[in-house]
Amino acid sequence: MFELSTFMLSQCLVAVAIIFDLLSFQCQSRKHILSCLVIAGLFISAHFFLLSQWTAASLMLLAVSRYLISIFTQAKTLAYVFMAMAVFVSMITFTGPLSLLSCIGSCLQTKAAFCQQDKALRLWMIIGTSFWLTHNALAQSPTAVLMEALFISSNLIGYYRFYIAKQSVTH
Secondary structure, eight states: OOOOOHHHHHHHHHHHHHHHHHHHTTOOSHHHHHHHHHHHHHHHHHHHHHTTOHHHHHHHHHHHHHHHHHHHOOOHHHHHHHHHHHHHHHHHTOOSHHHHHHHHHHHHHHHHHTOSSHHHHHHHHHHHHHHHHHHHHHTTOHHHHHHHHHHHHHHHHHHIIIIIIHHHHHO
């Protein structure tokens, strides 16, 4: 009988998250982008729990609630509340540089989630995802590194399709 190790199971969970991450930025609607990120976040959080990356796992659960709430409101005060919560979670689960990287990435993606326009959301997501990519490399999760690289790539492709190529056609 085939038995999955905890590490392999964590990598499988991230593989599922990849599908939703890639799908997210091929949508133009904020609601659809954020809905896909809610689902991906649940799988990513479970992945980090399996790897005993407590700060990252907790921040991803916080991200799930942040994305869900930001579907319905872009109130800047909520962005600050979620950033404060990310800092608090990071402080109580702090284990070193990985906690700091995930906290910064989470705060930047919080800023993204509460942007009113998807163009700004995309740009802030790219910056925040760069911190998560570094985090995942240092956490030695190869599938999560691939996920973040694909997430950035998908985001850039969506940005090109909706803002650069479309602009070229209209001129």
